[in-house]
Amino acid sequence: MNLMCQNQVAVQKRYILEMTLADISLVRIILKIEDRILTTLKVIIMTTNIFTRYAEDISSANDIADFHGRYSITGTNISAVSWEVTNRTRKEGSESLLRLMIRRLLLLNELEGVKLTVIVELSAVQPDSAMVNHKKLWELLQDRGVNIESISDKVSFLKKNNDGLKVSGGGVIDLSQEGVISSLINAENNVYFAINKYKSKKIDYGEGRSYWMNETWREGGVFFFALGFFDEPSCEIAVMGNKREILNLITN
Numbered sequence: 001m002n003l004m005c006q007n008q009v010a011v012q013k014r015y016i017l018e019m020t021l022a023d024i025s026l027v028r029i030i031l032k033i034e035d036r037i038l039t040t041l042k043v044i045i046m047t048t049n050i051f052t053r054y055a056e057d058i059s060s061a062n063d064i065a066d067f068h069g070r071y072s073i074t075g076t077n078i079s080a081v082s083w084e085v086t087n088r089t090r091k092e093g094s095e096s097l098l099r100l101m102i103r104r105l106l107l108l109n110e111l112e113g114v115k116l117t118v119i120v121e122l123s124a125v126q127p128d129s130a131m132v133n134h135k136k137l138w139e140l141l142q143d144r145g146v147n148i149e150s151i152s153d154k155v156s157f158l159k160k161n162n163d164g165l166k167v168s169g170g171g172v173i174d175l176s177q178e179g180v181i182s183s184l185i186n187a188e189n190n191v192y193f194a195i196n197k198y199k200s201k202k203i204d205y206g207e208g209r210s211y212w213m214n215e216t217w218r219e220g221g222v223f224f225f226a227l228g229f230f231d232e233p234s235c236e237i238a239v240m241g242n243k244r245e246i247l248n249l250i251t252n
Contacts, residue, residue, distance in 0.1 A: 049087050050097075054250055055080040056243075064238055065227055074210065078217060079243040081250055082227060084236035093235040094226050095182035098193065099175065101224065101237060104248050106197055111175040114195075118151070119205055119212065121168040121190035128164050137169035144187040150177040157206060170205045185226045196221035197245075217241055 055062030056079055064082045067073040083101055085093050099111060106114070120141065126132045132140070136156035138148045148154065148171075156169035173180050173193075184191045192209070198220045205212045213223060222241030228234075239246055 049085055051084045051086065052249075052251065053082045053084070058240060067240075071225075073213065073240070075214060075217060075240065077242070078240055079246060080238050080240045081246050082236050082238040083249070084227075084234055086234040088235055090226060090228060090230060090232055090235040091182070091186050094185045094237065095179070097235055097237050098181055098224055098226075101239060101249060102175070102195060105195070105222065105239070105246070107248065114175045116173045116175055116181075117170060117194040118173055118184060119168070119170045119192045119194070119209065120184065120188055121166070121209065123189050125161070125164045126167050128160065132165055132167065133158065137167050138171070140167065141184070141187055146183045146187050147180055150174070150180045155205070168205075168209075186230065189230075191225060193224040194221050195224075213240075220245055222246060 053063045055064045055067075058064075058067040058073065058075055058078050058080050062080070064080055065071065067080070083097060085097055088097075102111060102114065102116070103109065108114070120137060122137070122140070126140070135143075136158060138146075138151070138154050138156060142148045151171040151173055154169065154171040156167070159166040159168075181193070192213075194216050196216065196219060203212055203215045203219070216223065217240075220242065222239050222245050224237055224239050227236040227238055239249055
């Protein structure tokens with residue numbers, strides 16, 4: 001009799017445990033659904049406030065930017081699209097806007113596993129000091145609050161000139177990491193993100209930015225960068241590439 005009671009108690013305990021686990025699983029599913037709904041609502045709100053501009057050829061006068069004069073960007077038969085959100089500042093909205101554009105470009109709902117190449121060029125010439133030569137690009141950016149631990153394959157380049165050192169470099173961002181993009185955009189003006197849906201050859205930045213951009217375009221890749229200045233009340237991201245590669249972004 002005691003054995004039967006013990007068996008019944010054990011069965012009841014297992015049942016209670018299974019129901020508890022089922023409830024926990026259900027709660028997790030509900031939380032995931034709620035999170036997805038909130039994310040979708042944010043995207044809908046952002047999308048309804050986006051202004052799109054298109055430039056057939058970045059070397060000609062256009063409604064986006066003076067790519068050559070203002071940003072020293074040149075390219076042959078390269079088009080551009082910009083998305084601007086007027087109700088969010090550059091600091092608040094740049095990363096979410098860039099992610100939205102990448103999802104549209106790649107026709108993906110999620111960016112898990114997607115990697116983005118980043119190139120950074122410090123605007124100010126740095127002193128040719130022992131500290132700068134030791135820290136190079138990434139530790140200097142870390143001093144500005146950039147989470148460099150979330151960036152892989154980091155390289156730095158130091159180029160001497162009459163005034164000091166021009167400091168630049170590159171790395172790779174896994175888009176499952178939140179906050180890295182915004183920390184870079186808000187730490188430095190000259191930040192360029194590249195992506196290639198064809199997973200083509202790795203292009204060496206050591207030859208310089210113009211070479212790197214033109215070789216990336218030749219391989220079917222595109223570039224993103226934030227327009228404007230840090231204190232502007234809106235945020236705008238431009239993407240440059242062969243027209244066929246950016247068609248998904250011409251209309252939002």
